[in-house]
Amino acid sequence: MEEIVRCSRCILPASLPSVKLDDKGVCNYCNSFDRSFGDWDNVKEMKKKQFEQIIEKVKKQNAEYDCLIPLSGGKDSTYALYVCDKIYNLRCLCITFDNGFLSDYARKNIRNAINATRADHIYYAVNPKTMLELYK
Ligand SMILES: [Zn+2]
Numbered sequence: 001m002e003e004i005v006r007c008s009r010c011i012l013p014a015s016l017p018s019v020k021l022d023d024k025g026v027c028n029y030c031n032s033f034d035r036s037f038g039d040w041d042n043v044k045e046m047k048k049k050q051f052e053q054i055i056e057k058v059k060k061q062n063a064e065y066d067c068l069i070p071l072s073g074g075k076d077s078t079y080a081l082y083v084c085d086k087i088y089n090l091r092c093l094c095i096t097f098d099n100g101f102l103s104d105y106a107r108k109n110i111r112n113a114i115n116a117t118r119a120d121h122i123y124y125a126v127n128p129k130t131m132l133e134l135y136k
Pocket residue numbers: 007008009010011012026027028029030031
């Protein structure tokens with residue numbers, strides 16, 4: 001069996017066209033992450049300041065919504081909604097792509113998250129025949 005060469009850190013296969021390994025076997029994505037976030041204790045305040053500058057710029061636009069949050073009902077997107085609504089007081093529009101496989105648990109999480117915030121929410125679904133074609 002042929003051995004697959006992978007990034008020594010994240011296990012991305014080197015056979016992917018966009019993956020380049022360095023002489024230590026670490027991929028370009030891991031190296032890029034290290035350049036941006038590797039020294040997190042020293043860069044986190046700068047990153048937070050950059051994020052807050054973006055937020056201030058967005059708020060000045062005085063649009064109907066300040067941000068669009070793709071909400072799956074999982075912890076990451078729910079936390080993003082929490083941060084935008086509760087910490088930064090942004091006017092949030094959430095959208096959930098309903099691929100036909102959303103669990104009742106996810107729907108319940110979405111309902112609870114929306115009810116706990118001021119966000120508006122949209123479920124978006126394409127016609128099931130179109131979805132089937134997309135899955136093919
Ligand atoms: Zn990697």
